[in-house]
Amino acid sequence: MQTLTLTRPGELRLTDTPAPSAPGAGESLVRVRASGVCGTDLHAFGGKQPFFTYPRIPGHELGVEVLAVGLDVTNVRVGDRCAVEPYLNCGRCIACRKGKTNCCETLQVLGVHVDGGWREEIIVPAAKLHRSAQLTFEQLALVETLGIGAHAVTRGDPTPGESTLVIGAGPIGLAVAQFAAVAGAKVTMLDVNDARRAFAADWLGVATLEARNLTPEKLRAELGGELPTLVFDATGSPASMRQSFLWPAQGGRMVFASLVQGEIAFDDPNFHRRELTLLSTRNSTAAEFKRIIALMESGRIDTAPWVTHRATIEEVPAVFASWTKPETGVVKAMIQL
Ligand SMILES: [Zn+2]
Ligand SMILES: [Zn+2]
Missing domain, CATH: 3.90.180.10 (Medium-chain alcohol dehydrogenases, catalytic domain)
Known part of the structure:
Protein backbone atom coordinates (compact mmCIF):
# COMPACT_ATOMS: atom_id res chain seq x y z
CA MET A 1 0.00 0.00 0.00
CA SER A 132 -18.21 11.02 15.52
CA ALA A 133 -21.18 10.44 13.24
CA GLN A 134 -21.21 14.11 12.20
CA LEU A 135 -17.66 15.32 11.60
CA THR A 136 -15.81 14.94 8.29
CA PHE A 137 -12.49 13.12 8.03
CA GLU A 138 -10.67 16.46 7.76
CA GLN A 139 -12.37 17.77 10.89
CA LEU A 140 -11.48 14.53 12.69
CA ALA A 141 -7.86 14.93 11.59
CA LEU A 142 -7.84 18.40 13.20
CA VAL A 143 -8.91 17.13 16.63
CA GLU A 144 -5.32 16.25 17.63
CA THR A 145 -4.01 19.74 16.80
CA LEU A 146 -6.88 21.31 18.70
CA GLY A 147 -6.04 19.00 21.60
CA ILE A 148 -2.60 20.61 21.93
CA GLY A 149 -4.30 23.99 22.37
CA ALA A 150 -7.03 22.62 24.63
CA HIS A 151 -4.53 20.97 26.97
CA ALA A 152 -2.29 24.07 27.06
CA VAL A 153 -5.35 26.06 28.15
CA THR A 154 -6.23 23.40 30.75
CA ARG A 155 -2.72 23.93 32.13
CA GLY A 156 -2.95 27.74 32.10
CA ASP A 157 -6.51 27.61 33.51
CA PRO A 158 -7.71 31.11 32.56
CA THR A 159 -10.53 32.74 34.49
CA PRO A 160 -13.37 34.55 32.66
CA GLY A 161 -12.20 37.97 31.51
CA GLU A 162 -8.54 37.26 32.29
CA SER A 163 -6.08 39.23 30.15
CA THR A 164 -4.28 36.55 28.13
CA LEU A 165 -1.47 36.92 25.62
CA VAL A 166 -0.85 34.23 22.99
CA ILE A 167 2.48 34.53 21.20
CA GLY A 168 2.59 32.92 17.75
CA ALA A 169 -0.44 32.73 15.46
CA GLY A 170 0.32 29.37 13.83
CA PRO A 171 -2.05 26.40 14.27
CA ILE A 172 -1.05 25.77 17.92
CA GLY A 173 -1.35 29.44 18.85
CA LEU A 174 -4.71 29.64 17.08
CA ALA A 175 -5.93 26.55 18.95
CA VAL A 176 -4.71 28.00 22.26
CA ALA A 177 -6.44 31.32 21.52
CA GLN A 178 -9.65 29.54 20.59
CA PHE A 179 -9.88 27.44 23.76
CA ALA A 180 -8.84 30.43 25.91
CA ALA A 181 -11.72 32.33 24.29
CA VAL A 182 -14.10 29.41 24.98
CA ALA A 183 -12.98 29.68 28.64
CA GLY A 184 -13.94 33.37 28.56
CA ALA A 185 -10.43 34.86 28.57
CA LYS A 186 -9.71 38.21 26.90
CA VAL A 187 -7.20 37.18 24.24
CA THR A 188 -4.53 39.22 22.44
CA MET A 189 -2.26 37.53 19.88
CA LEU A 190 1.28 38.45 18.96
CA ASP A 191 3.04 37.48 15.72
CA VAL A 192 5.74 38.83 13.42
CA ASN A 193 3.86 37.73 10.30
CA ASP A 194 1.24 40.17 8.92
CA ALA A 195 -0.80 37.46 7.15
CA ARG A 196 -0.99 35.33 10.28
CA ARG A 197 -2.10 38.28 12.40
CA ALA A 198 -4.76 39.16 9.84
CA PHE A 199 -5.98 35.54 9.80
CA ALA A 200 -6.24 35.46 13.62
CA ALA A 201 -8.06 38.80 13.72
CA ASP A 202 -10.54 37.86 10.96
CA TRP A 203 -11.24 34.35 12.04
CA LEU A 204 -11.11 34.56 15.84
CA GLY A 205 -11.95 38.23 16.23
CA VAL A 206 -9.09 38.66 18.71
CA ALA A 207 -6.87 41.72 19.10
CA THR A 208 -3.44 41.28 17.50
CA LEU A 209 -0.10 43.03 17.93
CA GLU A 210 3.08 43.17 15.85
CA ALA A 211 5.69 41.20 17.82
CA ARG A 212 8.71 43.12 16.50
CA ASN A 213 10.09 45.92 18.71
CA LEU A 214 7.54 45.25 21.43
CA THR A 215 8.51 46.37 24.94
CA PRO A 216 6.71 45.73 28.24
CA GLU A 217 5.81 49.45 28.30
CA LYS A 218 4.24 49.28 24.82
CA LEU A 219 2.39 46.07 25.69
CA ARG A 220 1.06 47.59 28.91
CA ALA A 221 -0.21 50.62 26.97
CA GLU A 222 -1.81 48.44 24.28
CA LEU A 223 -3.65 46.40 26.92
CA GLY A 224 -5.09 49.40 28.73
CA GLY A 225 -2.50 49.89 31.46
CA GLU A 226 -1.73 46.41 32.79
CA LEU A 227 0.37 43.50 31.57
CA PRO A 228 -1.39 40.16 30.93
CA THR A 229 -1.63 37.71 33.84
CA LEU A 230 -1.48 34.67 31.54
CA VAL A 231 0.99 34.25 28.66
CA PHE A 232 1.25 31.36 26.20
CA ASP A 233 4.23 30.97 23.88
CA ALA A 234 3.41 28.91 20.79
CA THR A 235 6.20 30.08 18.51
CA GLY A 236 8.70 27.22 18.67
CA SER A 237 11.32 29.99 18.77
CA PRO A 238 13.92 29.95 21.59
CA ALA A 239 14.38 33.73 21.23
CA SER A 240 10.64 34.34 21.66
CA MET A 241 10.48 31.93 24.61
CA ARG A 242 13.36 33.75 26.33
CA GLN A 243 11.70 37.09 25.68
CA SER A 244 8.29 35.88 26.86
CA PHE A 245 9.45 36.22 30.51
CA LEU A 246 9.09 39.99 29.99
CA TRP A 247 5.36 39.92 29.25
CA PRO A 248 3.50 38.54 32.31
CA ALA A 249 2.27 40.84 35.06
CA GLN A 250 3.45 40.44 38.66
CA GLY A 251 2.25 37.04 39.92
CA GLY A 252 1.49 35.90 36.35
CA ARG A 253 1.54 32.48 34.69
CA MET A 254 3.32 31.34 31.57
CA VAL A 255 2.71 28.23 29.48
CA PHE A 256 5.29 27.02 26.96
CA ALA A 257 2.94 25.47 24.41
CA SER A 258 5.61 24.71 21.84
CA LEU A 259 8.84 22.84 22.31
CA VAL A 260 12.36 23.51 21.08
CA GLN A 261 15.63 21.65 21.03
CA GLY A 262 18.14 22.76 23.66
CA GLU A 263 18.03 25.04 26.65
CA ILE A 264 16.06 28.18 27.43
CA ALA A 265 17.88 30.62 29.75
CA PHE A 266 16.08 33.36 31.65
CA ASP A 267 16.87 36.18 34.03
CA ASP A 268 16.20 34.80 37.50
CA PRO A 269 15.74 38.15 39.32
CA ASN A 270 12.98 39.01 36.82
CA PHE A 271 11.38 35.57 37.33
CA HIS A 272 11.42 35.94 41.12
CA ARG A 273 10.49 39.63 41.24
CA ARG A 274 7.25 38.80 39.44
CA GLU A 275 6.78 35.45 41.24
CA LEU A 276 6.03 33.87 37.88
CA THR A 277 4.67 30.36 37.39
CA LEU A 278 6.11 28.57 34.35
CA LEU A 279 4.22 25.54 32.99
CA SER A 280 4.91 23.13 30.17
CA THR A 281 2.19 21.25 28.32
CA ARG A 282 2.35 18.05 26.34
CA ASN A 283 -0.20 16.39 24.07
CA SER A 284 -3.74 15.95 25.43
CA THR A 285 -6.00 13.36 27.05
CA ALA A 286 -8.91 11.14 25.97
CA ALA A 287 -11.32 13.40 27.87
CA GLU A 288 -10.05 16.40 25.89
CA PHE A 289 -10.56 14.51 22.59
CA LYS A 290 -14.18 13.86 23.55
CA ARG A 291 -14.72 17.46 24.64
CA ILE A 292 -13.25 18.83 21.40
CA ILE A 293 -15.38 16.54 19.24
CA ALA A 294 -18.48 17.74 21.12
CA LEU A 295 -17.44 21.41 20.68
CA MET A 296 -16.92 20.84 16.94
CA GLU A 297 -20.22 18.98 16.56
CA SER A 298 -22.07 21.82 18.29
CA GLY A 299 -20.35 24.40 16.04
CA ARG A 300 -18.68 26.25 18.92
CA ILE A 301 -15.32 25.46 17.39
CA ASP A 302 -15.08 26.00 13.65
ZN1 LIG B 1 0.57 17.57 15.76
ZN1 LIG C 1 2.48 5.38 31.66
Whole structure:
Protein backbone atom coordinates (compact mmCIF):
# COMPACT_ATOMS: atom_id res chain seq x y z
CA MET A 1 0.00 0.00 0.00
CA GLN A 2 1.04 3.59 -0.58
CA THR A 3 3.09 5.00 2.31
CA LEU A 4 4.98 8.22 2.90
CA THR A 5 8.31 7.61 4.63
CA LEU A 6 10.67 10.24 5.99
CA THR A 7 13.90 8.39 5.18
CA ARG A 8 16.14 11.13 6.60
CA PRO A 9 15.92 14.86 7.20
CA GLY A 10 14.87 16.58 3.97
CA GLU A 11 13.77 13.39 2.18
CA LEU A 12 10.11 12.35 2.17
CA ARG A 13 9.43 9.44 -0.21
CA LEU A 14 6.36 7.69 -1.56
CA THR A 15 7.05 4.02 -0.73
CA ASP A 16 5.21 0.71 -0.88
CA THR A 17 4.72 -1.17 2.41
CA PRO A 18 2.80 -4.40 3.19
CA ALA A 19 -0.78 -3.90 4.40
CA PRO A 20 -1.29 -4.71 8.09
CA SER A 21 -2.73 -8.10 9.08
CA ALA A 22 -5.97 -8.57 11.05
CA PRO A 23 -6.36 -6.61 14.31
CA GLY A 24 -5.62 -8.45 17.57
CA ALA A 25 -7.68 -8.32 20.76
CA GLY A 26 -8.45 -4.71 21.70
CA GLU A 27 -7.19 -3.43 18.36
CA SER A 28 -8.79 -1.95 15.30
CA LEU A 29 -7.72 -1.86 11.65
CA VAL A 30 -8.49 1.54 10.16
CA ARG A 31 -8.35 3.19 6.72
CA VAL A 32 -6.65 6.58 6.94
CA ARG A 33 -8.72 9.17 4.99
CA ALA A 34 -7.18 12.50 5.99
CA SER A 35 -4.04 13.52 7.84
CA GLY A 36 -2.95 16.96 8.91
CA VAL A 37 0.62 18.13 8.56
CA CYS A 38 1.90 19.39 11.89
CA GLY A 39 4.79 21.56 13.05
CA THR A 40 6.26 18.31 14.39
CA ASP A 41 6.30 16.83 10.86
CA LEU A 42 7.79 19.99 9.37
CA HIS A 43 10.48 20.13 12.07
CA ALA A 44 11.21 16.41 11.58
CA PHE A 45 11.63 17.08 7.83
CA GLY A 46 14.07 19.84 8.79
CA GLY A 47 15.93 17.52 11.22
CA LYS A 48 14.94 19.68 14.20
CA GLN A 49 12.41 17.59 16.13
CA PRO A 50 14.06 16.39 19.37
CA PHE A 51 11.97 13.17 19.79
CA PHE A 52 12.24 11.98 16.16
CA THR A 53 14.30 9.13 14.62
CA TYR A 54 14.63 8.05 10.96
CA PRO A 55 13.40 6.30 8.88
CA ARG A 56 9.86 6.93 10.08
CA ILE A 57 6.33 6.94 8.66
CA PRO A 58 5.01 10.27 10.01
CA GLY A 59 1.35 11.07 10.64
CA HIS A 60 -0.34 11.63 13.98
CA GLU A 61 -3.27 13.89 13.01
CA LEU A 62 -5.62 11.30 11.61
CA GLY A 63 -9.20 11.09 10.41
CA VAL A 64 -9.93 7.39 9.85
CA GLU A 65 -12.62 4.87 8.99
CA VAL A 66 -12.87 1.60 10.92
CA LEU A 67 -12.33 -1.42 8.63
CA ALA A 68 -12.20 -4.23 11.19
CA VAL A 69 -12.16 -4.71 14.94
CA GLY A 70 -10.46 -7.38 17.06
CA LEU A 71 -11.81 -9.35 20.00
CA ASP A 72 -13.30 -7.41 22.94
CA VAL A 73 -13.66 -4.13 21.03
CA THR A 74 -16.95 -2.44 21.95
CA ASN A 75 -16.33 1.31 21.56
CA VAL A 76 -16.24 1.35 17.74
CA ARG A 77 -17.82 -0.59 14.87
CA VAL A 78 -16.91 -1.21 11.24
CA GLY A 79 -17.70 1.92 9.21
CA ASP A 80 -17.32 4.39 12.10
CA ARG A 81 -15.50 7.66 11.39
CA CYS A 82 -12.98 8.44 14.12
CA ALA A 83 -10.23 10.74 15.32
CA VAL A 84 -7.15 8.91 16.55
CA GLU A 85 -5.59 9.84 19.88
CA PRO A 86 -2.02 9.02 18.84
CA TYR A 87 -0.50 8.85 22.33
CA LEU A 88 0.30 5.23 23.24
CA ASN A 89 0.71 5.13 27.03
CA CYS A 90 1.63 2.28 29.40
CA GLY A 91 -1.28 2.57 31.86
CA ARG A 92 0.95 1.68 34.84
CA CYS A 93 3.46 4.49 35.48
CA ILE A 94 2.92 7.29 37.99
CA ALA A 95 1.68 9.72 35.31
CA CYS A 96 -0.81 7.17 33.89
CA ARG A 97 -2.05 6.30 37.40
CA LYS A 98 -2.75 10.00 37.98
CA GLY A 99 -4.68 10.27 34.69
CA LYS A 100 -1.85 12.15 32.98
CA THR A 101 -1.75 9.69 30.09
CA ASN A 102 -0.47 12.53 27.88
CA CYS A 103 2.95 12.45 29.59
CA CYS A 104 3.36 8.73 30.35
CA GLU A 105 6.92 7.76 31.32
CA THR A 106 7.26 5.54 28.24
CA LEU A 107 4.90 7.44 25.93
CA GLN A 108 5.10 6.56 22.26
CA VAL A 109 3.47 8.93 19.82
CA LEU A 110 2.29 7.49 16.51
CA GLY A 111 4.26 9.08 13.69
CA VAL A 112 7.01 10.28 16.04
CA HIS A 113 8.39 7.40 18.18
CA VAL A 114 6.63 4.65 16.19
CA ASP A 115 5.33 4.56 12.61
CA GLY A 116 2.23 6.67 12.06
CA GLY A 117 -0.58 7.13 9.63
CA TRP A 118 0.78 8.49 6.36
CA ARG A 119 -0.26 5.21 4.75
CA GLU A 120 -3.52 3.69 3.63
CA GLU A 121 -4.12 1.38 6.60
CA ILE A 122 -2.87 1.10 10.17
CA ILE A 123 -3.70 -0.94 13.29
CA VAL A 124 -4.32 1.09 16.46
CA PRO A 125 -5.60 0.27 19.95
CA ALA A 126 -9.38 0.67 19.71
CA ALA A 127 -9.40 2.64 22.97
CA LYS A 128 -7.52 5.39 21.13
CA LEU A 129 -10.35 5.86 18.62
CA HIS A 130 -12.90 8.63 19.23
CA ARG A 131 -15.91 8.40 16.95
CA SER A 132 -18.21 11.02 15.52
CA ALA A 133 -21.18 10.44 13.24
CA GLN A 134 -21.21 14.11 12.20
CA LEU A 135 -17.66 15.32 11.60
CA THR A 136 -15.81 14.94 8.29
CA PHE A 137 -12.49 13.12 8.03
CA GLU A 138 -10.67 16.46 7.76
CA GLN A 139 -12.37 17.77 10.89
CA LEU A 140 -11.48 14.53 12.69
CA ALA A 141 -7.86 14.93 11.59
CA LEU A 142 -7.84 18.40 13.20
CA VAL A 143 -8.91 17.13 16.63
CA GLU A 144 -5.32 16.25 17.63
CA THR A 145 -4.01 19.74 16.80
CA LEU A 146 -6.88 21.31 18.70
CA GLY A 147 -6.04 19.00 21.60
CA ILE A 148 -2.60 20.61 21.93
CA GLY A 149 -4.30 23.99 22.37
CA ALA A 150 -7.03 22.62 24.63
CA HIS A 151 -4.53 20.97 26.97
CA ALA A 152 -2.29 24.07 27.06
CA VAL A 153 -5.35 26.06 28.15
CA THR A 154 -6.23 23.40 30.75
CA ARG A 155 -2.72 23.93 32.13
CA GLY A 156 -2.95 27.74 32.10
CA ASP A 157 -6.51 27.61 33.51
CA PRO A 158 -7.71 31.11 32.56
CA THR A 159 -10.53 32.74 34.49
CA PRO A 160 -13.37 34.55 32.66
CA GLY A 161 -12.20 37.97 31.51
CA GLU A 162 -8.54 37.26 32.29
CA SER A 163 -6.08 39.23 30.15
CA THR A 164 -4.28 36.55 28.13
CA LEU A 165 -1.47 36.92 25.62
CA VAL A 166 -0.85 34.23 22.99
CA ILE A 167 2.48 34.53 21.20
CA GLY A 168 2.59 32.92 17.75
CA ALA A 169 -0.44 32.73 15.46
CA GLY A 170 0.32 29.37 13.83
CA PRO A 171 -2.05 26.40 14.27
CA ILE A 172 -1.05 25.77 17.92
CA GLY A 173 -1.35 29.44 18.85
CA LEU A 174 -4.71 29.64 17.08
CA ALA A 175 -5.93 26.55 18.95
CA VAL A 176 -4.71 28.00 22.26
CA ALA A 177 -6.44 31.32 21.52
CA GLN A 178 -9.65 29.54 20.59
CA PHE A 179 -9.88 27.44 23.76
CA ALA A 180 -8.84 30.43 25.91
CA ALA A 181 -11.72 32.33 24.29
CA VAL A 182 -14.10 29.41 24.98
CA ALA A 183 -12.98 29.68 28.64
CA GLY A 184 -13.94 33.37 28.56
CA ALA A 185 -10.43 34.86 28.57
CA LYS A 186 -9.71 38.21 26.90
CA VAL A 187 -7.20 37.18 24.24
CA THR A 188 -4.53 39.22 22.44
CA MET A 189 -2.26 37.53 19.88
CA LEU A 190 1.28 38.45 18.96
CA ASP A 191 3.04 37.48 15.72
CA VAL A 192 5.74 38.83 13.42
CA ASN A 193 3.86 37.73 10.30
CA ASP A 194 1.24 40.17 8.92
CA ALA A 195 -0.80 37.46 7.15
CA ARG A 196 -0.99 35.33 10.28
CA ARG A 197 -2.10 38.28 12.40
CA ALA A 198 -4.76 39.16 9.84
CA PHE A 199 -5.98 35.54 9.80
CA ALA A 200 -6.24 35.46 13.62
CA ALA A 201 -8.06 38.80 13.72
CA ASP A 202 -10.54 37.86 10.96
CA TRP A 203 -11.24 34.35 12.04
CA LEU A 204 -11.11 34.56 15.84
CA GLY A 205 -11.95 38.23 16.23
CA VAL A 206 -9.09 38.66 18.71
CA ALA A 207 -6.87 41.72 19.10
CA THR A 208 -3.44 41.28 17.50
CA LEU A 209 -0.10 43.03 17.93
CA GLU A 210 3.08 43.17 15.85
CA ALA A 211 5.69 41.20 17.82
CA ARG A 212 8.71 43.12 16.50
CA ASN A 213 10.09 45.92 18.71
CA LEU A 214 7.54 45.25 21.43
CA THR A 215 8.51 46.37 24.94
CA PRO A 216 6.71 45.73 28.24
CA GLU A 217 5.81 49.45 28.30
CA LYS A 218 4.24 49.28 24.82
CA LEU A 219 2.39 46.07 25.69
CA ARG A 220 1.06 47.59 28.91
CA ALA A 221 -0.21 50.62 26.97
CA GLU A 222 -1.81 48.44 24.28
CA LEU A 223 -3.65 46.40 26.92
CA GLY A 224 -5.09 49.40 28.73
CA GLY A 225 -2.50 49.89 31.46
CA GLU A 226 -1.73 46.41 32.79
CA LEU A 227 0.37 43.50 31.57
CA PRO A 228 -1.39 40.16 30.93
CA THR A 229 -1.63 37.71 33.84
CA LEU A 230 -1.48 34.67 31.54
CA VAL A 231 0.99 34.25 28.66
CA PHE A 232 1.25 31.36 26.20
CA ASP A 233 4.23 30.97 23.88
CA ALA A 234 3.41 28.91 20.79
CA THR A 235 6.20 30.08 18.51
CA GLY A 236 8.70 27.22 18.67
CA SER A 237 11.32 29.99 18.77
CA PRO A 238 13.92 29.95 21.59
CA ALA A 239 14.38 33.73 21.23
CA SER A 240 10.64 34.34 21.66
CA MET A 241 10.48 31.93 24.61
CA ARG A 242 13.36 33.75 26.33
CA GLN A 243 11.70 37.09 25.68
CA SER A 244 8.29 35.88 26.86
CA PHE A 245 9.45 36.22 30.51
CA LEU A 246 9.09 39.99 29.99
CA TRP A 247 5.36 39.92 29.25
CA PRO A 248 3.50 38.54 32.31
CA ALA A 249 2.27 40.84 35.06
CA GLN A 250 3.45 40.44 38.66
CA GLY A 251 2.25 37.04 39.92
CA GLY A 252 1.49 35.90 36.35
CA ARG A 253 1.54 32.48 34.69
CA MET A 254 3.32 31.34 31.57
CA VAL A 255 2.71 28.23 29.48
CA PHE A 256 5.29 27.02 26.96
CA ALA A 257 2.94 25.47 24.41
CA SER A 258 5.61 24.71 21.84
CA LEU A 259 8.84 22.84 22.31
CA VAL A 260 12.36 23.51 21.08
CA GLN A 261 15.63 21.65 21.03
CA GLY A 262 18.14 22.76 23.66
CA GLU A 263 18.03 25.04 26.65
CA ILE A 264 16.06 28.18 27.43
CA ALA A 265 17.88 30.62 29.75
CA PHE A 266 16.08 33.36 31.65
CA ASP A 267 16.87 36.18 34.03
CA ASP A 268 16.20 34.80 37.50
CA PRO A 269 15.74 38.15 39.32
CA ASN A 270 12.98 39.01 36.82
CA PHE A 271 11.38 35.57 37.33
CA HIS A 272 11.42 35.94 41.12
CA ARG A 273 10.49 39.63 41.24
CA ARG A 274 7.25 38.80 39.44
CA GLU A 275 6.78 35.45 41.24
CA LEU A 276 6.03 33.87 37.88
CA THR A 277 4.67 30.36 37.39
CA LEU A 278 6.11 28.57 34.35
CA LEU A 279 4.22 25.54 32.99
CA SER A 280 4.91 23.13 30.17
CA THR A 281 2.19 21.25 28.32
CA ARG A 282 2.35 18.05 26.34
CA ASN A 283 -0.20 16.39 24.07
CA SER A 284 -3.74 15.95 25.43
CA THR A 285 -6.00 13.36 27.05
CA ALA A 286 -8.91 11.14 25.97
CA ALA A 287 -11.32 13.40 27.87
CA GLU A 288 -10.05 16.40 25.89
CA PHE A 289 -10.56 14.51 22.59
CA LYS A 290 -14.18 13.86 23.55
CA ARG A 291 -14.72 17.46 24.64
CA ILE A 292 -13.25 18.83 21.40
CA ILE A 293 -15.38 16.54 19.24
CA ALA A 294 -18.48 17.74 21.12
CA LEU A 295 -17.44 21.41 20.68
CA MET A 296 -16.92 20.84 16.94
CA GLU A 297 -20.22 18.98 16.56
CA SER A 298 -22.07 21.82 18.29
CA GLY A 299 -20.35 24.40 16.04
CA ARG A 300 -18.68 26.25 18.92
CA ILE A 301 -15.32 25.46 17.39
CA ASP A 302 -15.08 26.00 13.65
CA THR A 303 -11.94 24.78 11.98
CA ALA A 304 -12.99 25.00 8.34
CA PRO A 305 -10.76 28.02 7.52
CA TRP A 306 -7.68 26.28 8.88
CA VAL A 307 -7.11 24.01 5.90
CA THR A 308 -5.31 26.25 3.44
CA HIS A 309 -3.49 23.55 1.43
CA ARG A 310 -4.43 20.05 0.30
CA ALA A 311 -2.56 17.29 -1.54
CA THR A 312 -3.05 13.63 -2.33
CA ILE A 313 -0.51 11.13 -0.99
CA GLU A 314 1.12 10.96 -4.47
CA GLU A 315 1.48 14.75 -4.64
CA VAL A 316 2.98 15.20 -1.18
CA PRO A 317 6.71 14.51 -1.86
CA ALA A 318 6.81 17.27 -4.49
CA VAL A 319 5.00 19.94 -2.44
CA PHE A 320 6.08 19.11 1.11
CA ALA A 321 9.14 21.40 1.22
CA SER A 322 6.95 24.38 0.22
CA TRP A 323 4.77 23.80 3.29
CA THR A 324 7.76 24.51 5.55
CA LYS A 325 7.89 28.11 4.25
CA PRO A 326 5.65 30.69 5.96
CA GLU A 327 5.51 32.77 2.76
CA THR A 328 3.32 30.06 1.14
CA GLY A 329 0.64 31.13 3.64
CA VAL A 330 0.14 27.64 5.08
CA VAL A 331 -1.96 27.49 8.21
CA LYS A 332 -2.76 23.78 7.93
CA ALA A 333 -1.95 21.43 5.07
CA MET A 334 -4.04 18.28 4.73
CA ILE A 335 -3.07 15.00 3.06
CA GLN A 336 -5.95 13.16 1.40
CA LEU A 337 -5.73 9.39 1.18
ZN1 LIG B 1 0.57 17.57 15.76
ZN1 LIG C 1 2.48 5.38 31.66
